[in-house]
Amino acid sequence: MSGRYSSSRECFRRGYCIYGEEKRIARLVVSYCDRGPRHGVWRIFTRTGLVHADIGGRRRSRPHRTDRSFQCSAESAEAIATDRVAFCPVIKPDTANRSSCLGDRDESHRRVSIVLFDGFELLDVFGPVGLLGMLSQAFSVELVGPASGLVRSSQGAEVVATVGYRDAKRPDIVLVPGGRGTRSLVNDAGFLEWLAAWASEARLVTSVCTGAAVLAAAGLLDGFRATTNKRAYGWATSHGSSVEWVAQARWVEDRSRWTSSGVAAGIDMTAALVAHLFGPETAAVAAAAAELEIHTDPHWDPFAAANGLF
Structure with missing residues (x-):
């Protein structure tokens, strides 16, 4: 052109x-x-x-x-x-x-591997998936679960994982959602060992909501700035040994780590990630296709004050 x-x-x-x-x-x-x-x-x-x-x-x-x-x-x-x-x-x-x-395609097509677990939050996963689905020539999505097959969400709906943890190929972009299941996952030594080894090879490691607590527990946020769900901020930020937690942020980008605030914030972070990889015009086209008005300011965060974080 x-x-x-x-x-x-x-x-x-x-x-x-x-x-x-x-x-x-x-x-x-x-x-x-x-x-x-x-x-x-x-x-x-x-x-x-x-x-x-x-x-x-x-x-x-x-x-x-x-x-x-x-x-x-x-x-x-x-x-x-x-x-x-x-x-x-x-x-x-x-x-x-x-x-x-x-x-x-080697340069322009990105593969997003989303980690599922028992008790994951549906919107943490399918908010980003819906937006990325508007750009199917630029992104593909795979759902990685404990094993291939059904994984139960926090809401009770079951989603089919296309591949199990141990069989998942080397990732390009990793996304870890939040949800009630993260409360036990941060203490699952076997899972954290797998996640740390597998995700460390990814170009980008991202999380939505309390998925940041899982990344931190696996040591994947040490030395990085990050944010997380504001209602669960105290619990989530108790994980990780050297994470610089940011209380007021819709999402935080720090080199190869992207973390968002709670639930719907993951959609705004995904739009920002699309803009980062392919330009703001591309993100705008995806948002228009979804009839979505996104927040483009990563510092916009009324929920930090609402939850008494400053």
Whole structure:
């Protein structure tokens, strides 16, 4: 892809091609797309956040700023037309990689391994999963449980783990949720030994809510700044030998460690993580697809004061 842009609302930028998975979402960014390439190239025009395709001289709406045009391959444009993919990042926008908007999956595709255990919090898991699911070409999710099969949540609903702890492959991004089950998990020596060894190889280690207590108990937060659920703050922060706990924070990013406050804060942290990895435009597209208004300020945290933490 090539071109230039200046509008803060437009959904295409150099190195990225972003669009929705469903037709309803796709129309927000793609107003027209045909299958017949012109000169082997699909030219995409942007105007006030909308995208208009000019294919073979046929236009549904005429863009008034043709200098903001981008090119991608017929393969990529067909994927937009048929809604086969939801997100198409190009991490290395050099000449060799412009032939396809799909880019290098080794660089652009991230795998998120979510650790399940008896008594995990459903929203801690499926808030992030729902948002990442809007970007299925950029992220895949695997659920790692004590063994493959059903794992019971704090709410009683059972979720299928796709792989057991001992069979889980080397992780890319790890997410540990909170929930009532963390109270016993922080004392499970066998689990903590496995988690410390397995997660230490990940590029990023993250937690939602009291999942931070589990990371701390495993020694994975020593030497890092972190936050956790504010109602359980006293208990959660009693774990770990050298964690710098932050009382007022929606989430905390410290190098390879990302930790969020309670429950729904995990969705805001996930949006920030998406922005960190793929740019704020990508996070905005995912949030719009989910009809979600996210908090983008990591310091926004009315719950710290509400729970008497300062």
